[in-house]
Amino acid sequence: MRRPSPWLVALLIAAVVGVVFAAVSTYDFVQHLDRQVHALHCSFLPGLAGTHGGESGCQVAMMSPYSSVFRTHVWGGVPISLAAMSVFAFLAFYALDLIVTRRKDDPRATGFLALATALPAATSAVMLTVSLAKLGTTCKLCVCIYVASAVCLIAGIAVWRRAVRGPARGSHDRDDPAFVGRAKSSPSSSPSAPTSGARLVAVNESPGASTGLLAAMFGIGVGFVALPVALYLALAPDHARFIGTCEALPHPADTYGVMFHVGLAAPGGAPAIEVLDPLCPACRAFEQRLAASGLADRLDRKAVVFPLDSTCNWMVTEVTHPGACTVSEAVLCAGDKAPEVVAWAFEEQDRIRAETKADPGAAARIVKQRFPALAACIGSPDARSRLNKSMRWVVANNIRVSTPQLYVDKVKLCDEDVDLGLEYTLSSMLDRRARGTLAAVPLEGDPAAKPSAGGKEPAARPGAAPGATPGATP
Amino acid sequence: MMIVRAALLVALLAIPAGLTGAWIKSADARLAVATAAPGELAPVASASDVGYCNPELKRVLRRVLLSCGLGGGDAARGCQPVQAKNVATMSGHDFNALFTPMKDRGGIIQFDKDKADLDPVDLGLVDRVFADQRGASWFFVVARASPEGSIEHNRELSKARAEAVMAHLKTQFKDPDLDKEVGMLWLGKEYAQLETEFCAWQRSSSGTCNTEQLNRSAFVAWIDCQL
Numbered sequence: 257m258r259r260p261s262p263w264l265v266a267l268l269i270a271a272v273v274g275v276v277f278a279a280v281s282t283y284d285f286v287q288h289l290d291r292q293v294h295a296l297h298c299s300f301l302p303g304l305a306g307t308h309g310g311e312s313g314c315q316v317a318m319m320s321p322y323s324s325v326f327r328t329h330v331w332g333g334v335p336i337s338l339a340a341m342s343v344f345a346f347l348a349f350y351a352l353d354l355i356v357t358r359r360k361d362d363p364r365a366t367g368f369l370a371l372a373t374a375l376p377a378a379t380s381a382v383m384l385t386v387s388l389a390k391l392g393t394t395c396k397l398c399v400c401i402y403v404a405s406a407v408c409l410i411a412g413i414a415v416w417r418r419a420v421r422g423p424a425r426g427s428h429d430r431d432d433p434a435f436v437g438r439a440k441s442s443p444s445s446s447p448s449a450p451t452s453g454a455r456l457v458a459v460n461e462s463p464g465a466s467t468g469l470l471a472a473m474f475g476i477g478v479g480f481v482a483l484p485v486a487l488y489l490a491l492a493p494d495h496a497r498f499i500g501t502c503e504a505l506p507h508p509a510d511t512y513g514v515m516f517h518v519g520l521a522a523p524g525g526a527p528a529i530e531v532l533d534p535l536c537p538a539c540r541a542f543e544q545r546l547a548a549s550g551l552a553d554r555l556d557r558k559a560v561v562f563p564l565d566s567t568c569n570w571m572v573t574e575v576t577h578p579g580a581c582t583v584s585e586a587v588l589c590a591g592d593k594a595p596e597v598v599a600w601a602f603e604e605q606d607r608i609r610a611e612t613k614a615d616p617g618a619a620a621r622i623v624k625q626r627f628p629a630l631a632a633c634i635g636s637p638d639a640r641s642r643l644n645k646s647m648r649w650v651v652a653n654n655i656r657v658s659t660p661q662l663y664v665d666k667v668k669l670c671d672e673d674v675d676l677g678l679e680y681t682l683s684s685m686l687d688r689r690a691r692g693t694l695a696a697v698p699l700e701g702d703p704a705a706k707p708s709a710g711g712k713e714p715a716a717r718p719g720a721a722p723g724a725t726p727g728a729t730p
Numbered sequence: 731m732m733i734v735r736a737a738l739l740v741a742l743l744a745i746p747a748g749l750t751g752a753w754i755k756s757a758d759a760r761l762a763v764a765t766a767a768p769g770e771l772a773p774v775a776s777a778s779d780v781g782y783c784n785p786e787l788k789r790v791l792r793r794v795l796l797s798c799g800l801g802g803g804d805a806a807r808g809c810q811p812v813q814a815k816n817v818a819t820m821s822g823h824d825f826n827a828l829f830t831p832m833k834d835r836g837g838i839i840q841f842d843k844d845k846a847d848l849d850p851v852d853l854g855l856v857d858r859v860f861a862d863q864r865g866a867s868w869f870f871v872v873a874r875a876s877p878e879g880s881i882e883h884n885r886e887l888s889k890a891r892a893e894a895v896m897a898h899l900k901t902q903f904k905d906p907d908l909d910k911e912v913g914m915l916w917l918g919k920e921y922a923q924l925e926t927e928f929c930a931w932q933r934s935s936s937g938t939c940n941t942e943q944l945n946r947s948a949f950v951a952w953i954d955c956q957l
Contacts, residue, residue, distance in 0.1 A: 279749055286750065289757035290764060342746040349742040356734055476739065484746040491754040493761050511906050570778050570865035570954075637861030641903055644863045648907070650775045651865070658772040 260355045261418060267373070267411035268351040274344030274376065274404030276302045281337035281397045285318060289332065289493055291672035300396050313387075314395035319541070319675045321548045322386050327679035331495035334488050336383070339481050340401055343376050346480035347408055350473060354415075365465035366416040368473060373412035376405040495677060499684055502670035504696035505529065505653045505663050512645035515558040516587070516594035519547075525556035526689050531650060531661040533563050534587055534601035535577040535609055539660040542674055543602060549679045554686050555664070559598070561587050561646050562659055567616075568643060571657045577605075579612035579619025581643065582634060586623045588642045589633035600626060665689050667696050776956070778865030782831035783955035790820070790828060792957050795868060795913050822922030829951060833931055835859075835866070836951025838924070839895060840935040843876070843946060846890035848898055852934040856895055857902060859932075859950050866952035871895045873916045873948040874923065876941075881918060888916035891948045924949070 284296045298314035317323055324333030350369055359365040380402040387394045508529060518530060532539040546552045563580030566572045583601050590597045601608070604622070611618035624631040633639050655661060662669040664685045673681035688694035829836065837859045839852045848856070860869065873892035875884035892914045900908060917923075924947070929939035937943070 275745060279745070282746075282750065283753055286753040287757055289754060290760035292760065292764060338746065338750060341749075345742045345745050349738055352738050352742075353735055356731060356738070480743055480746070483743065484750045487747055487751050488754065491751060491758070493754070493758045568864070571773070571775050637857040638903075640861040641863070641905070644861070645905070647775070647865075648863075651777055653775075655775050656772040657775050 261360055261415060263411045263414040263418065264351055264354065264360055267369070267408050267415065268348060270404045270407035270411060271344045271348040271351060274401055274408065275341055275348060277397050277400040277404065278337045278341035278344055281314075281318075281401070282335050282341055284314070284397075285323065285332070285335040285337060285676075288318075288676050291495070291498070291677075298396050300400060302397075302400075312395065313391075313393035314397055316391050316393050317387060317395040317398055319545065320391055321545065321679065322383065322390065324676075326489075327549075328683045329680070330489060330492050331673075331680045332492075332676040333679070334485055336379075337397075337401070338484055338488060340376060340379070342481040342484050343372075343477075344404065344408075346477045347372060347376075349480070350477075353473075359465055360415065361419045361422070362464050363416065363419045364470065366412075366419040368465070368470050370409075370412040370416040372477060373405075373408040376401075377409035380405040495673075495680065496684060498670055498672070499681060499688070500667050500695055500697045502668045503654070503656075504668060505655075505666040507649075507652050508663070508666050510558070510649070512642075512649055514588060514642055514646040514649060515560055516591075518557050518559045518595050518598060519552045519555070525554055526664050526686055528555040528557040528665070529663045530557055530559045531562045531655055531659055531663075532559050532598075533565075533577055533580050533659040534561065534583045534598050535580040535605045536564060536659045537605065538674075540602040540605060542660045542662075542678075545675065545678050546682075549682070551679065551682050551686065559594075560649055561643065562650050562655075563643075564657075564659060568640070569647060571647070571651075575613075577609055578616070579608045579622075582612075582619035583608065583623055584646070585634050585639040585643050586627060586630050588646065589630045589639050590627065597623075597627065597630075665694055667694055776865075777867045778954035779956040780954040787828055788955055788957055790825075791868070791953065791955060793819075794915070795957065823925075825922040826924060826928075829870075829872075829949070830927075832951045832953060835862070835954065836870075836931060836949065838928060838931050838933045838944065839891075839948040839950060840933055840943060841891055841946045841948070844879070844887065845946075846887060846894050848894050849934075853898060853902075855932065855934045856898055856950060859952070860899060860903065863952055864954070866954045867911060867956060868953040869912045870951050870953060871912060871914045871948055872922075872950075873914075874945040875917075875919050876943070876945045877919045877923075878942075879919075881920060884918040884920075885916065888918045892916045895948045895950060919945070 280297050280302045284294070287294050296312060296314045296318065298312040321327060323337075324335045327333035347369075350372060354360045354362075354365060354369065383398065384394070384402055387398065515529070561584040563569055563584040564572050564576040565578065565580035566575050568581035568584075583597075587594045587597045587601070601623075604626075608619050608622055611622065620634055624634060656671075658671070660674065661671070662674070662682075664682070667685065669678075669682060669685065685694055837855045839848065839855060841847070841852075863869070871892050873888040873895070875888045875891075879887070896908075896912060896914060899905070899912065905911075923941065924944045926939065926941060926944070928944055928949075933939070933944075933947075935943065
């Protein structure tokens with residue numbers, strides 16, 4: 257057998273590269289099914305851990321709603337990278353099949369290959385657009401997959417065009433005969449035909465791929481995706497058993513008058529209370545995920561501010577989010593416009609934290625500049641007292657010192673479910689509430705047992721979970 | 731050739747299917763371990779309980795709070811001098827010493843002689859101290875009178891001073907927990923008179939400080955102890 261076409265080899269290599277990067281990405285996704293926080297392999301070299309930790313583009317991409325599908329049906333959804341891995345594996349299989357069957361110069365067979373490469377290329381184009389437009393970042397693993405897709409497409413088209421044009425005259429890279437055998441003797445054989453037992457060396461290429469063959473290959477391609485996805489759905493751990501096992505609010509009433517509505521108050525929506533810090537990156541990311549999930553519309557959500565800033569919060573020992581006390585006062589001073597202040601704080605939180613770290617008065621200056629009407633209130637005894645009451649509400653409800661936290665009808669959305677599992681868990685909670693079965697329950701088997709927190713922002717405090725890094729914080 | 735093709739198909743299909751299955755099984759096993767042995771959780775929010783809240787202080791505080799209308803029950807609000815002395819079971823000096831660690835959490839509202847009215851400076855100090863609750867669970871208003879005048883008059887005068895502070899807190903802060911967290915004592919001139927060491931506390935009067943002026947007052951402070 258002579259060397260196969262260089263374009264076909266390029267396609268094969270690109271497909272293998274695509275398989276590797278998609279596999280690493282899938283591995284990163286799947287390991288989160290244990291509800292723990294994990295480092296990601298965010299690197300142009302497959303398998304190497306990234307250097308940016310939780311802030312990497314890979315983290316943002318993976319935690320975004322665009323990283324998987326069927327998110328309300330299975331915890332975390334089925335990762336798109338799994339489908340990518342399957343498609344690249346199919347492309348590798350089909351390229352090898354063309355080589356083995358010597359159909360690399362068959363316009364129909366190579367045309368199918370070119371069409372098949374269009375799928376990952378088109379998907380990559382869509383995902384890159386989403387990544388830049390919606391997430392504002394790209395992940396290194398994803399970029400490698402995009403490049404592999406592009407190379408596959410280019411090589412696939414080149415192989416097809418070469419086949420359409422036909423082999424160049426005098427070319428020496430034609431294959432050996434595809435079939436070598438003995439012809440049967442036949443009464444209808446022409447007189448000039450070889451006699452029985454004569455060696456037949458007549459066919460340089462396989463016959464053109466039949467429609468049936470191409471249909472079979474299409475079916476195999478579908479199977480390449482369907483089988484791993486079906487396996488994923490069948491084997492994915494049952495996370496429904498954790499719903500309702502993560503504490504509840506004993507005294508949810510707003511006795512201090514410190515709650516404010518966030519988002520649109522959905523008519524008939526499930527009553528929900530969110531504990532948030534306006535300068536907490538995890539809270540901002542949670543808000544974005546909640547909005548993207550579409551489930552916010554099914555909630556009648558109120559919020560309580562809980563700044564992780566020792567300036568006003570005695571439950572933390574560090575100024576985790578510089579300026580959070582001042583901005584929280586502004587939120588409480590704003591009354592009906594509190595959601596506007598929170599939205600602004602989410603937008604500007606990086607700048608506010610950075611400037612307040614260097615100058616403790618910066619937060620007040622920035623917020624008063626943006627909301628002059630609140631200037632007299634911020635820092636006043638009344639504002640400080642109201643902020644204090646917010647934190648006392650948190651104390652009265654035995655809430656853990658971390659943000660964000662969401663309670664649906666008094667039942668807590670587990671910390672482990674605020675990122676990848678948000679859509680599945682929250683939609684399940686809302687369905688249970690609609691059926692009247694949402695309740696705080698002990699975890700099956702062991703009332704005290706549950707996985708450790710992850711995906712949220714704990715306060716710095718002695719005794720706090722040491723490994724509970726903000727996994728959901730982009 | 732068909733065998734080769736079939737082998738290729740199986741081998742390449744096994745990559746996504748096999749890896750996925752193995753990874754999910756592994757995650758499931760880790761989940762089972764984590765569920766059986768949960769990791770540390772973030773601490774639960776709680777009221778302050780700072781270093782000076784030693785058992786002796788808590789014991790006295792508990793008795794004073796319960797006897798002065800706090801901590802549940804229907805006891806009448808406020809403690810008169812005799813009651814305060816009885817529940818504290820200590821000398822006036824020792825009683826005052828209990829409060830010395832709270833210097834940064836309190837203030838002394840000074841009144842004019844034989845008066846129980848709060849002027850704007852007094853109100854400002856009350857507001858500042860009360861708004862700075864942080865994690866404290868209890869707010870003490872301990873009113874006194876200077877030695878001039880009769881015992882009965884000074885009892886009434888110190889009671890009026892304590893109630894003036896309480897009335898202002900109710901008006902200004904509209905705190906539903908006020909009755910559960912503010913303890914009032916009016917000591918007249920009989921028990922636990924303040925000594926000049928309290929001149930160093932933040933006061934609503936910037937004038938000269940002597941014991942007479944210091945005891946025409948309502949001492950206010952947050953106490954960061956859990957009982």
